[in-house]
Structures are given as C-alpha cells and as structure tokens.
Amino acid sequence: DSGVTQTPKHLITATGQRVTLRCSPRSGDLSVYWYQQSLDQGLQFLIQYYNGEERAKGNILERFSAQQFPDLHSELNLSSLELGDSALYFCASTSRSGEVYFGPGTRLTVL
C-alpha cells in the first residue's frame, strides 16, 4: 500500500458524459500528479498541483481539468468523453525525499 488513495476503482460511462476522479496524496505530501496509462501510449503525465496551485502541465486535453483542495486531495474532471479516453488514470504524490508513489488507479471505460 503506497498510501495514495484513489476513488472510484472502476468507472463505466457513455460518450459525451462527464466524470470526476478523486485522489488523496500520502499524509504529509503536498504534490499531486495525474497520469494516464493507455495500451498504446504508456504512462503519460497530465498535470501536477503543489499545495493547491497548478505547477506543471503535460499532455492534458482541454476537455480535462483538475484542482487541488485545501485538504490537499485532488480531483480530475473529464468531460465530453470519447472512446479514446478509456484508460487507467493514476495519481501520484512525492515524498520529502523525492520518491514518487502511485495510487492504485481508476479504470475508466467509455462506451
């Protein structure tokens, strides 16, 4: 158990819909990273928040957005979903010593 929690574990929805994925970092970690893992793309960095503020953006679509709340949990919002958005979405947090720990992931299936 990495200490990073994610909910839900599985999400099945239809094209055009909107979903929200939730992540809580390890206790004491201020950074939250979101990654997407699809079969053909591998693990891709989406976005990072540090103590409530956006720190870096990767290959995140305009239909996707995220935020980090005062209690440090983060939410990734995916809208106007397409079949190609089906993937595993991981959240990660960084310890003070620089180690990066990943959560168990949310499997999103868009039908």
Added chain:
Amino acid sequence: EDQVTQSPEALRLQEGESSSLNCSYTVSGLRGLFWYRQDPGKGPEFLFTLYSAGEEKEKERLKATLTKKESFLHITAPKPEDSATYLCAVQALGNAGNMLTFGGGTRLMVKP
C-alpha cells in the same frame, strides 16, 4: 525532449535464470532515474531512485545501476512472483513540476 527507451519489450526466464533489463535515456540534466514494478491493472510500485552515475541500489533479488546514458535492473535468481512489467522513468532538472517521463516497460515472465 526527454526520452526513455526500455529493452527488451518482453523477457521470458526460467526460475533461477538471472538477467538484466535495460533503460536508455536522453535528458538535458538528470535529477533522478526511477524504477517501478507494475502488476496488471495495478498502480506502479516504487522500487528505486538513482541520482548519479555509478550509484547502485539493491532490494531482495533486484539491483539497479546507473551510468550517464543508461540504467540496468539486474534480477538475480528470479522467482515466478517476480513476473511483472518493470518501468523506468526519468526526472529532469529544470522541470518546474518534477514530473516523470516513462519508458514503455519490460514485461518479465518467470516460469517455474
């Protein structure tokens, strides 16, 4: 642009047959190189971080080494439970977010 290439893509070993996985990287300046183990449908499990050429780290049957251009994950006398995908990632200096750039992984299968 940071790039990470892992080889081989897949590796089949007999139990007890030692081998090495390769991770070649191109980065403007290396902050750290990370190794993870990932089981199907699960999140990557942190194994090691290496920071400078010549550094080595060990954990049970695994040993990671780092040079200026590549890293190796040596697996000594593997067991079937070592079967998984092993991912390598780099973290570059100067990136505001310290995000990781991943390679495609090596799928390891250890047969009893």
